[in-house]
Amino acid sequence: MKLSSRLQKCFAIALAMLAGVVLYFFLIHWWVVAPWQRIDEEEHALRASYQRFSALVAQREELQARLDLQRQRPLSSRGLLTAREPEVAMSQLMQLVSERLSLEPATGVACSVLNRVPQIGASDGPLIPVALSVDLECGIESLTGTLHRLESEPPYLLIDTLSIRRLVSQDTVQSSSGRLSVKMQVRGYLSVSSVVDHE
Template sequence: MYKTRRAQRFYAIALVILMGTFLYWVLLHWWFIAPLQQMAEEVEVLQVSYQRFSTLEAQRGFIQAELESVTRRPLPSEGLLTADEPEVATAQLMQLVSERLSLEPATGIACTVLSRSPQTATPNGQLLQIKVNVDMECGIESLAGTLHRLESEQPYLVVDTLSIQRAPNSTGAQDQQGHLVVKMQVSGLLSAMQAAGHE
């Protein structure tokens, strides 16, 4: 009899604990505790972000002074076009494109320029961006070599736009070699100060 009452008391206490835990999670935790914990985490994230931005704000003067110093610093001439005027720079750019064609690929078709048309130079800070549109016929290997040479040799050139299509009149063996029609815009940089000094 004593053991039975003791077991009943144990079960009653266990049931009360389970009910209390259930009510805590259902009524308190999800409605009150969890939102407070989420708010505390968000506050901590905001504090970290605020400290980071405060550090950057404290360095604003130093960063701005460095930026102005770099802006006033003369540009290295190795990567720029060497002409004195935009028109001459355009001619130089066309010549560079022709010189950097992959004319002797290991396999496939060499690149051939079909047409070149100069575009209007665009000011860009201390620089003038000299542009030319180029239409070519290439094989796959020669095109890859040409693109690499265009952007890796000095003065540095940039392929701004590139359109590649299979040549519509290619047949047979040429198809197997990958006869491609390529349209691209290539640009180089010219010092605006240098160009202004020769006007």
């Protein structure tokens, strides 16, 4: 079927336009327009970051003054370990961890301690960090209660690291009675002044 000259012109124009669009995207857009668009987006992101950092720098003196004021206030003994020596504080930390384990959860498996490794760090300003690495076996309910009690009751303890994996039975691929293997590092603080006063 032979096309009329008018249709041939229309097809030729359509093909020329299609070729122009393809050439634009492959030769002009990706090599010229797209890089400029990326540069423009990066410029906007840098400008926004600069504005945020400028706002933080403007608040530096105020924040420094508040920090200095906070450092001058006496430490509250309620949130600190009450021992007079780092070694005694470590024993207190071990006792606190044992007391705050959720041994009788409403449902599930209770926590049991497998291993404890004490760590006494160097003084951090007016505080001496005392840490304890603990290996536990827990059910999910008892673990939840234990984590809450560790950090919410005075003296306050911090959980620095936490690793949880499901225990798998040797015979089957299924979990072993819903037990979890938990490794965590718990940290408490002892006031340097109390150690100095004791000495």
